[in-house]
Amino acid sequence: MGAPGAGKGTQATALASRYGVPAISTGDIFRTNIASRTELGLQVQAIIEAGEYVPDDVTEAIVADRLAEPDCAGGFLLDGFPRTMHQVHFLDEYLAADGKELDAVVSLHVNPEALVNRLLERARIEGRVDDNEDTIRRRMEVYAGQTAPLLFHYERAGTLVDVDGSGSVEDVRDRMFAGVDRYSKV
Ligand code: AMP
Secondary structure, eight states: OBBBBSSHHHHHHHHHHHHHHOOEHHHHHHHHHHHHHHHHHHHHHHHHTTTTTOOOHHHHHHHHHTTGGHHHHHHHEEEEEOOOOHHHHHHHHHHHTTTTSSSSSEEEOOOOHHHHHHHHHHHHHHHOOOHHHHHHHHHHHHHIIIIITHHHHHHHHEEEEEEOSSOOOHOOOOOOHHHHHHOOOO
């Protein structure tokens, strides 16, 4: 978990390869669907471009489908999910039905000023449609209002790994590995 631009995607890929599990990014799934103009893509495009959240039922159905694929049987890493309390409960129940639970929840913290600059830089390099200044501001608000409070839930559950997300990609990665390795069951 982390605000837009905190480095979730980059660090998720590194963490997933450390543990040999697939990294599942709901944002990537949506972007792929938008690019190939599927029904789902057309349904979510305007929402994502406005910086809002895709409805819970749509997002949860996608995650359920993805987690049911064979490559997730030995574990998985979710990048950008859950983002709402509804999604948190959905995930807890989905995993419990299978006798599973989350091992660890990583929270990447970066100061908000640095985030906007990182996102504007990413916009220049990757050209993501939701990386313009208005949408960035809206995504920050939505994160603060809907997603940041979920950290309390995971803190209470004892699964939260707080990581300082400032500095180089490698520094953040090493701090994250050190934190998550303590929770590792492999
Ligand atoms: P991300 O790549 O994780 O920053 O996600 C890009 C956009 O996809 C977000 O700003 C949301 O519009 C949408 N999205 C991704 N994951 C979720 C989620 N778990 N719940 C609702 N919307 C999501």
